[in-house]
Amino acid sequence: MMHAWVHRSRGADGRVSEGVLYAGSAAEAHFRLRHRLAREPLSIRHDPLRTLAAWWHPQFRTRDLVAFYRALGRRLERGQAIQPGLEQAQEFVGDARLAQAIAVFAHGLREGQRIGAALRAAGFPERDAAALDAVADSGRLPETLFVLADDLERRERLQEALRRTLQMPLTVALLLYLGLYLAFTLFLPTMARFYNALGGGELPAFARLLFGIAGQARADLGLTTAGWLCLPPLLLWLVRSRQLARAWERIPVVDQLLERSELASLWRGFATLYDAGVQVEEACRLLQQAATRPAVRRWFAALGRELHSGWPLAQAALRAGFPRHVIRAVQAADSGGDLVAGLRSLAESLGEDVNDLSARQEHLVRVLSTLLAAALVAGFFLVTYLPLLSSTFSRL
Secondary structure, three states: OOEEEEEEEEOOOOOEEEEEEEEOOHHHHHHHHHHHOOOEEEEEEEOHHHHHHHHHOOOOOHHHHHHHHHHHHHHHHOOOOHHHHHHHHHHHOOOHHHHHHHHHHHHHHHOOOOHHHHHHHHOOOHHHHHHHHHOOOOOOHHHHHHHHHHHHHHHHHHHHHHHHHHHHHHHHHHHHHHHHHHHHHHHHHHHHHHHHHHHHHHOOHHHHHHHHHHHHHHHOHHHHHHHHHHHHHHHHHHHOOHHHHHHHHOOHHHHHHHHHHHHHHHHHHHHHHHHOOOOHHHHHHHHHHHOOOHHHHHHHHHHHHHHHOOOOHHHHHHHHOOOHHHHHHHHHHHHOOOHHHHHHHHHHHHHHHHHHHHHHHHHHHHHHHHHHHHHHHHHHHHHHHHHHHHHHHOOO
16 A cells, blocks of 8 residues: 655755655655655655545546646657656646656656656556557657547546436435434434333334434444444445455446447557557557456457467457457458558447447436435434334324
């Protein structure tokens, strides 16, 4: 886990400044300052709040990464020097971890590292490092940076739509969770004393059970409060666990969305690498490493093997087991005379499919979230008001 460290350090020009550094330990932070950022550490202290924020969102902020890729791409497209641009980028990005990564990247380039090695050492995504390293000698760096930025932006739009859909049920759940705490520690114990004063023996069994639980919660208020405060972090850990993510990805519409989104990104990358003159087997190897979906990884690994065996691209895609709609598009691109344009058209078509599928997913999540909110409200009524109503009606 990466921790946040606030440091005072001296640069090569002798100026002392403060900043935030992300590393696994104080010793690693010291090493990064001295050897990766070329700064002399003066003091390092742990920052728990920034560490918690880094745990909650362990990746670079997507919008800042998109802005960085596009700014760097425009600079390279104009033929300007890269180092001044990297220094400026550290100022305009709002993500402290990305600013640190850019500084490490700039230091690696100054030390003579290839762009891919410098990106990996700085902690950039492996897929991005592999793609930029493959086209570093071909003059296609600006175009590849723009492609990476477009892919990241599309994924961010999908995630933003999902967050907007989940905002309402999460707000309802938070308010009801607070309401349940107040009900079990204040409201229900008060009503229990009232009904017991009237003769609690006639109360329904469900009402007696909840009143008893509320009385115990009120008697052990400190333990109840501690348990209530510990439950949200446990739920957050569960929500962010890989097991729940795998379960979510097994939903057919979600699986299809992720698969087509990755296929669109990787086929666009294949077109860029092919246009840059990268050997097709090497391009398939890089794309296989960049893939996250097991099926997509298998397809590109098989495509590389079939191309190495001498099959043309259209036949190799068929033998590799790609979905039928991908095979048809590759065959059309191969027979159209402009393979690069055809593959980019395939990527655009897959991107449109992703937009349609994301709309379906957003509708599914909206329906499920509405049902969840209704269930939460019904559960709140069951726990709070039903005991009172049943107790009242039992005395009529």
